[in-house]
Structure formats: C-alpha cells, structure tokens
Amino acid sequence: MDYFDPHIHMVSRTTDDYETLAKMGCVAVSEPAFWAGFDRGSVDGFRDYFRQLTEFEPTRAGWYGIQHYTWLCINAKEAENVSLSREVIAMIPEFLDQPGVLGIGEIGLNKNTKNESIVFQEHVELALKTDEQILIHTPHLEDKYQGTRMILDMLTSDSRLNRARVLVDHVEEHTVRHVLEAGFWAGMTLYPVSKCTPARAADIVERYGPERLLVNSAGDWGPSKPTAVPDFILEMRRRGHPESLIRQVVYDNPIRFFGQSRGFRGVPGDAS
Numbered sequence: 001m002d003y004f005d006p007h008i009h010m011v012s013r014t015t016d017d018y019e020t021l022a023k024m025g026c027v028a029v030s031e032p033a034f035w036a037g038f039d040r041g042s043v044d045g046f047r048d049y050f051r052q053l054t055e056f057e058p059t060r061a062g063w064y065g066i067q068h069y070t071w072l073c074i075n076a077k078e079a080e081n082v083s084l085s086r087e088v089i090a091m092i093p094e095f096l097d098q099p100g101v102l103g104i105g106e107i108g109l110n111k112n113t114k115n116e117s118i119v120f121q122e123h124v125e126l127a128l129k130t131d132e133q134i135l136i137h138t139p140h141l142e143d144k145y146q147g148t149r150m151i152l153d154m155l156t157s158d159s160r161l162n163r164a165r166v167l168v169d170h171v172e173e174h175t176v177r178h179v180l181e182a183g184f185w186a187g188m189t190l191y192p193v194s195k196c197t198p199a200r201a202a203d204i205v206e207r208y209g210p211e212r213l214l215v216n217s218a219g220d221w222g223p224s225k226p227t228a229v230p231d232f233i234l235e236m237r238r239r240g241h242p243e244s245l246i247r248q249v250v251y252d253n254p255i256r257f258f259g260q261s262r263g264f265r266g267v268p269g270d271a272s
C-alpha cells in the first residue's frame with residue numbers, strides 16, 4: 001500500500017533507509033526541523049540546516065521516487081536561549097517560499113518552561129503573519145499531559161488561528177481526545193521505546209475513528225524505526241480493517257492536511 005510518513009527526520013537516516021522506505025510503499029515524507037542532539041551555536045548553524053532540509057534532502061529522497069517535504073523552526077530544546085531563538089525566527093522567512101516547505105514546525109514544549117512558551121508563541125505569531133501551517137511536538141512521558149494542555153490553551157485562546165491547519169503530534173491515549181475535540185489534527189508516533197506502538201495506534205483509530213488522525217514513525221537519530229508505518233498497516237490488516245480505512249489514515253489524511261499548505265506539490269503517482 002502506498003503511504004505518506006508525515007513525521008520523519010531523514011537527515012539522521014541513511015540513503016539505504018530511503019531505499020527501504022520506497023520498497024515498502026512510502027511515496028512521500030514530511031520532515032520537521034528538530035534538535036540535532038546538541039545545541040546549534042548560531043543562527044548560521046540553522047541556516048545551513050534549513051538548506052540541508054530544503055535542498056539536499058529532497059534530492060536524496062528523489063533518488064528513490066519519494067517526495068520530500070519539510071517544516072522549519074528552532075526546537076523547544078533550544079528555546080532557553082531566547083535571543084538565539086528570536087534570530088532564527090527572524091531568519092525563517094528566507095526559506096518559506098522554497099519548494100516543499102509546508103510550514104512552521106515542529107514547535108512545542110519540552111520541559112514546559114516559561115521560555116519554551118515564549119518561543120512557541122513567537123513561532124505561532126510568525127505562522128499567522130506568513131499564513132503558514134503549524135506542526136506541533138508535545139512533550140514526552142511524564143510531561144506530556146501538562147505540556148499538551150498548555151499548548152492547547154495557548155492555541156485555543158487565539159481566535160485568529162485556523163485549527164484545521166494545525167497538527168498536534170505525538171498524541172497518546174490520554175491526550176488524543178483533547179486535541180481532536182478542539183478541532184486540531186492529531187499525529188500518533190510509533191516508537192520502539194516510548195510513545196505509541198502499532199497496536200495502541202490501531203486501538204486509538206478503533207476508538208476515535210480515522211478523521212483527522214495521522215500515523216508517523218518520527219524516525220530520527222535515536223532508537224526509532226523508520227518503517228513503523230508499514231507495521232501499523234499490518235496491524236490494521238490483522239484486525240480485519242478494510243483497506244480503504246487503512247489508506248485513509250496513512251495516505252488520504254496526510255494529503256488532505258498537507259494539501260492546505262501552499263508549498264504542497266502532491267505525491268508521486270497520485271491522481272486525486
């Protein structure tokens with residue numbers, strides 16, 4: 001089955017991974033900007049990273065027939081440096097008209113601090129000013145519920161925001177309902193060590209239905225599995241779900257959500 005991985009950090013993966021993804025049916029990926037494993041030292045470090053995301057990664061993906069999309073921001077882990085964050089936010093518009101840029105992300109919270117909230121809101125302000133979509137990272141494990149609440153409160157108190165153009169990622173059983181009921185899109189991340197498993201993601205689809213739900217691998221430089229979306233497809237098939245339902249989650253929904261971005265160029269082979 002053709003599928004679209006809506007959240008994967010391909011800069012951290014090998015070219016062999018692209019080949020494997022293509023063989024498993026991946027036709028498109030969307031890559032949010034994220035933390036490199038160390039704090040970048042200057043705005044020029046981010047400028048080089050954004051060039052990698054908008055120039056070289058689409059080329060590398062193209063070798064395997066995969067359409068590559070990206071999102072730009074400074075990660076919440078680096079938001080304690082508010083002055084550097086502001087320099088990066090001011091520089092992002094240089095890249096917003098590059099082909100394949102879908103919006104601002106993944107912004108969010110990490111430890112739910114005051115500075116993280118300030119930098120989060122300044123990113124949202126940039127997205128509103130430039131009419132960009134937003135992709136949001138919610139914190140891990142014990143910080144997730146409170147962080148998700150804080151993010152939803154900040155977003156829902158802003159009447160200018162079109163919630164149908166915001167994707168809140170890494171939802172789990174205790175946060176997904178809040179995100180969907182507020183009118184946002186929700187992404188489930190399939191990770192081997194934390195976040196969701198394919199079986200838990202299938203349970204969530206069974207419970208809430210497929211509307212505005214996405215499934216991603218969030219493959220990165222840590223323990224993660226870039227082929228996690230096919231694992232979800234297999235789990236759904238095992239449970240006897242129709243192909244049309246599975247396809248809605250792994251293919252139609254990403255195209256519907258991302259299709260609202262002016263940088264969206266479709267996916268290879270899609271006639272719809």
Ligand SMILES: [Zn+2]
Nearest residue numbers: 032034106218
């Ligand atoms: Zn990520």
